Structures are given as structure tokens and as C-alpha cells.
Amino acid sequence: MIDYFLGIDIGSVGSKAAIIDGNKIIASVVVPSGTNYATTAASVKEEVLNKAGLQPQDIKSSAATGTGGRNAGADSYHGVIVCDARGVNMTFPSARTVIDIGGQGSQIITVDEAGKVTNFNASEICATGSARLLQLVARILQVSMEDIGPLSMKASKPSNFSTSCSVFLETEVITRIAQGDRPEDILAGIHRSIAEKVSAMSRGVNIQGDVAVIGGGALDTGLVRSIEEKLGVKALVPENPRLMAALGAALSARDQHTK
Amino acid sequence: MENATPALFFAGIDIGSTMSKAVIVDADGAMRAYVVGPTGAEHRLRANRVMEDALQKAVLALDDIAYIVSTGYGRVNVPFADKQITELTCHARGVASLFPNVKTAIDIGGQDAKVLKIRNGRLIDFLTNDKCAAGTGRFLEVAAETLGLDLNEMGHISLQTDMPVKINSLCTIFAQQEIISRLSEGTPLPDILAGVYIAITTRVVKLARQLKVEPPVVFTGGVAKNVGMVKAMETVLGMPVLVPQEPLITGALGAAILARDQAFQLIQKDEYRVRRDKKLGEAIIDFGEKSR
Numbered sequence: 242m243i244d245y246f247l248g249i250d251i252g253s254v255g256s257k258a259a260i261i262d263g264n265k266i267i268a269s270v271v272v273p274s275g276t277n278y279a280t281t282a283a284s285v286k287e288e289v290l291n292k293a294g295l296q297p298q299d300i301k302s303s304a305a306t307g308t309g310g311r312n313a314g315a316d317s318y319h320g321v322i323v324c325d326a327r328g329v330n331m332t333f334p335s336a337r338t339v340i341d342i343g344g345q346g347s348q349i350i351t352v353d354e355a356g357k358v359t360n361f362n363a364s365e366i367c368a369t370g371s372a373r374l375l376q377l378v379a380r381i382l383q384v385s386m387e388d389i390g391p392l393s394m395k396a397s398k399p400s401n402f403s404t405s406c407s408v409f410l411e412t413e414v415i416t417r418i419a420q421g422d423r424p425e426d427i428l429a430g431i432h433r434s435i436a437e438k439v440s441a442m443s444r445g446v447n448i449q450g451d452v453a454v455i456g457g458g459a460l461d462t463g464l465v466r467s468i469e470e471k472l473g474v475k476a477l478v479p480e481n482p483r484l485m486a487a488l489g490a491a492l493s494a495r496d497q498h499t500k
Numbered sequence: 501m502e503n504a505t506p507a508l509f510f511a512g513i514d515i516g517s518t519m520s521k522a523v524i525v526d527a528d529g530a531m532r533a534y535v536v537g538p539t540g541a542e543h544r545l546r547a548n549r550v551m552e553d554a555l556q557k558a559v560l561a562l563d564d565i566a567y568i569v570s571t572g573y574g575r576v577n578v579p580f581a582d583k584q585i586t587e588l589t590c591h592a593r594g595v596a597s598l599f600p601n602v603k604t605a606i607d608i609g610g611q612d613a614k615v616l617k618i619r620n621g622r623l624i625d626f627l628t629n630d631k632c633a634a635g636t637g638r639f640l641e642v643a644a645e646t647l648g649l650d651l652n653e654m655g656h657i658s659l660q661t662d663m664p665v666k667i668n669s670l671c672t673i674f675a676q677q678e679i680i681s682r683l684s685e686g687t688p689l690p691d692i693l694a695g696v697y698i699a700i701t702t703r704v705v706k707l708a709r710q711l712k713v714e715p716p717v718v719f720t721g722g723v724a725k726n727v728g729m730v731k732a733m734e735t736v737l738g739m740p741v742l743v744p745q746e747p748l749i750t751g752a753l754g755a756a757i758l759a760r761d762q763a764f765q766l767i768q769k770d771e772y773r774v775r776r777d778k779k780l781g782e783a784i785i786d787f788g789e790k791s792r
Contacts, residue, residue: 366670
């Protein structure tokens with residue numbers, strides 16, 4: 242009889258679920274969060290069980306995390322910082338620093354070899370430090386989110402922006418378009434603005450060892466490159482960077498159960 | 501020194517991020533005319549325009565203006581100004597001329613917010629925010645746009661409630677989402693609007709508290725025209741605030757009064773000579789050692 246554990250991460254933008262048996266992910270899903278976190282949690286749970294071919298009673302223990310995690314109806318709740326750290330530790334055991342670019346803000350975490358948090362710094366809720374700015378700019382440029390990264394790689398002279406507030410940046414992007422800046426240069430400039438914000442947040446946290454970049458922002462290869470350049474590091478990006486906290490939650494559920 | 505008899509009127513021009521203002525004062529520093537208009541993209545045109553309009557209102561010609569001070573974010577784009585002075589200095593001066601006892605001035609403009617500590621009419625300390633739209637007029641504009649309301653109308657609607665909803669997001673972008681969520685949940689509009697005002701005010705008061713807020717407090721800037729904001733400011737500060745009749749023009753008024761001071765200093769030193777071209781925008785003024 243195998244023991245299965247479920248982790249649910251209800252984020253501000255996306256909700257994720259992962260089922261593990263021991264140390265391996267056997268099924269995962271990512272869906273939009275919507276406005277009712279409890280409903281979203283129920284449906285994401287159902288979906289991941291379906292995918293794994295399991296029944297609710299097959300789950301030994303479940304844990305939730307994220308903005309709406311307390312409404313997820315799981316057996317326990319854990320902070321997202323701790324879950325990020327655990328998920329990354331299992332995926333990249335060598336990683337000692339985690340940068341999470343989420344839907345409403347970002348955080349930078351240092352972890353030890355056991356995946357325990359040694360230090361962290363979280364931004365306040367600010368669109369510029371989050372994947373939200375990318376969404377805003379993609380809409381203005383009429384570029385799909387998936388195309389942002391590859392397109393920005395073609396930039397020859399990244400646009401300069403004088404502000405770090407997303408509201409003012411929206412206006413400035415339109416000004417740059419009017420001045421003839423190319424979309425790829427504008428995107429590369431925006432990537433730099435976000436990287437700047439991440440770098441400001443990293444002050445006070447000692448960036449060390451291998452650095453993992455996770456969260457929705459990590460899907461943007463251009464942003465990852467900008468962060469690498471700004472911080473002078475080489476980044477590790479998981480295959481599914483949005484899933485790390487859900488994975489960490491599943492690991493916490495397993496530990497609680499075996500304790 | 502053939503032109504040594506100056507016309508004793510003085511002007512201040514404040515080119516702000518959103519609005520441009522011009523004020524003309526007389527030798528006693530009393531206001532003779534003021535004009536407010538949107539800044540737009542062409543600062544220079546706007547500077548000419550507000551100056552012309554103010555002159556027309558005061559029934560004066562540019563030749564009658566002895567000295568002009570420009571201020572505000574676009575102050576370098578006022579070609580006919582004799583001197584540029586920062587908005588903080590002009591602001592402090594303008595506010596103190598209206599409220600001589602003022603100790604704290606809070607100004608919320610279209611894209612920034614400033615807190616000034618004033619003693620005996622002089623600026624002694626300040627803090628500004630121009631980095632984040634939250635806590636500026638821009639936040640109000642975004643809210644108005646989201647709700648499809650007129651800025652003025654919003655203020656009046658907000659007065660209908662004493663139960664402002666809590667807006668948790670400090671970030672304008674996320675607050676916009678929050679407003680939409682509250683609307684879809686059926687929260688009454690006045691509660692949402694009052695909540696928006698409390699949110700902006702809280703952000704600015706946080707800045708102000710770093711300098712210690714001492715009464716009397718004067719609230720200025722375009723945002724102070726909004727009755728909902730004035731109420732929120734008094735609620736969050738826990739004390740009454742004074743609002744000038746025309747809260748937008750304190751910077752331009754201060755600039756005009758400083759123009760008067762400058763001119764009088766030069767006159768006293770017998771260094772005042774004026775030679776102003778008739779055509780607006782190409783005015784030339786000559787002050788002793790300084791000549792353009």
C-alpha cells in the first residue's frame with residue numbers, strides 16, 4: 242500500500258496542486274485562481290486526483306499554502322516561503338537561494354541543505370516586482386505571455402524607463418512606442434526594471450550557492466536572463482516553476498503524517 | 501538705467517505633471533489673477549497659454565510684469581521666466597502666505613505627494629513620493645476610470661457613507677482589481693469610494709508621520725479639491741485640515757510672491773533693469789550682471 246500526499250497552493254493568480262508518493266510527483270495541475278478560493282481548491286483537488294487516478298481516501302494527508310490556502314480545506318496550512326524552500330530543495334538539492342516571482346509580488350529566500358529557510362525577504366504587494374507587470378505590458382504590445390521571453394531575447398538596445406511604478410511604466414511604455422522603440426527593446430527594458438526590483442529586495446539577504454528562479458515569472462526566459470545579469474548568477478529553473486510551493490506543501494503533508 | 505521704473509506686478513508659473521497654473525500678484529503680494537489648465541505634452545505652449553490667460557484676466561500686458569518665477573516639474577520649459585525655483589520652496593511660501601501659522605503642509609498632486617514642515621513661513625523639512633502611484637492623484641484617476649465616474653462626483657458620493665470598505669492593496673494595479681471584486685460582491689459604491697480615499701490618505705499620512713504631523717495642517721494640490729479626500733484626510737490624521745479656496749495654485753502663488761521678493765531685492769540694490777520683448781515666449785530680461 243503506497244502512501245500519497247497532496248499539496249495545494251492557492252495563489253493570487255494561479256492555483257496549483259501536486260500529489261507525491263514518497264519523493265516523486267505523480268500528478269500535478271495548474272489552473273486560474275478565480276474569485277472563490279474554496280471552490281477553486283475543491284476543483285483543483287478533484288482534477289489532480291483524476292489525473293493521478295486516485296480517490297480522495299487514497300490521500301494520507303494534505304497541506305495547503307498561498308494567498309487563499311487557508312480556505313482550501315486541507316489538513317494543514319503552511320506559509321508559502323517554507324513551501325517554496327521545500328519544493329525547490331527537492332527539485333534542486335544544490336540550490337541555496339530561491340527567487341520567487343509571483344502574481345502579486347516576489348520573495349527571495351535562502352535555504353540550507355535540508356531545505357530549511359535560513360533567511361528571506363518579501364516585497365510588499367507591488368505589481369513591478371511581480372509577473373503582473375509583464376501581463377500589463379504584454380497587453381499594450383499585443384504580445385502573448387509565452388512570446389515575451391523569446392521576443393525580448395532579440396533586443397538590441399533595451400528601453401530605459403525612468404520610473405519603477407507599474408502605473409507610471411504603462412504610460413512610459415506608450416511614450417516609448419510613440420518614440421519608435423521596438424517591442425523587443427521595450428520588453429527587455431521592462432525585464433530590467435523587474436530585475437532591479439528583485440535586486441533591491443536581495444539586499445540584506447546573502448545570495449549564495451546555486452540560485453533557483455521560480456513562480457510564474459520564471460516562465461519568462463527573458464526575465465530570468467535579466468535577473469541572472471543583474472545579480473551575476475546562473476539560474477536554475479524547474480520544468481514547472483509555478484508548482485514549487487504546491488510540491489513543498491505536499492512534502493510538509495508527508496512529514497506531518499510520518500511525524 | 502533708462503527703464504528703471506518697474507511695473508509692479510509679478511508672476512509665478514507652475515508647470516505640474518498634470519496641471520499648469522499661473523498667478524499674478526501686485527506689489528503687496530495680493531493675488532490679481534490666476535489660471536489653471538491641463539499641462540498636456542507641449543510644456544512650452546502651455547506655459548505661454550497660462551501666462552497669456554492670466555495677463556488677460558488681470559488686464560495687464562507682459563511688459564507690466566516685472567519678474568517671473570517658474571516652478572514645478574516642467575519649470576525648465578518656461579522660456580520667459582527670469583528664474584526657476586523648486587516647487588518645495590514655492591509651495592511653502594504660497595501656503596504660508598495664505599496660512600501664516602501653518603506647521604505642516606500636505607500636497608497631493610497628479611503624480612506625486614509631498615509633505616512639508618514649515619516654521620515661520622520657511623521650509624524646514626520635507627519628504628516626497630514620486631516613485632509609486634499609490635498615494636497620488638493617479639490612484640484616484642485609475643479608480644475613477646475603473647468605476648466610470650467623474651472625479652468630482654466620486655467625492656460627493658463617498659460622503660454618503662461612514663463605513664468605508666478596507667482596500668488592502670497598497671499597489672494601484674492590485675487595488676483596481678480589489679475595487680472590481682468589491683463591486684461584484686455587491687459592496688455599495690459609497691463604501692468603496694470612501695475606502696479608496698482612506699487607502700490613498702493612509703499612504704500619504706504614513707509619509708507625513710515620518711516628519712511628525714503638527715497642526716495647523718494645510719492640505720493642497722489638485723487632490724485636495726475632492727471633498728471625499730478632505731474628509732478622509734481628517735479621519736486618518738485625526739485632526740482638522742485647512743484647505744485653500746483654490747488648492748491647486750499654492751505653488752504658483754508662492755512662485756509669484758518669490759518673484760516679487762526677487763525683484764524688490766534687485767531694486768534695492770539698484771540692479772533692476774528690464775528690457776522685455778513684446779512677443780511672449782521670447783521675452784528678454786536684463787538684470788545688471790546677468791543678461792540673456
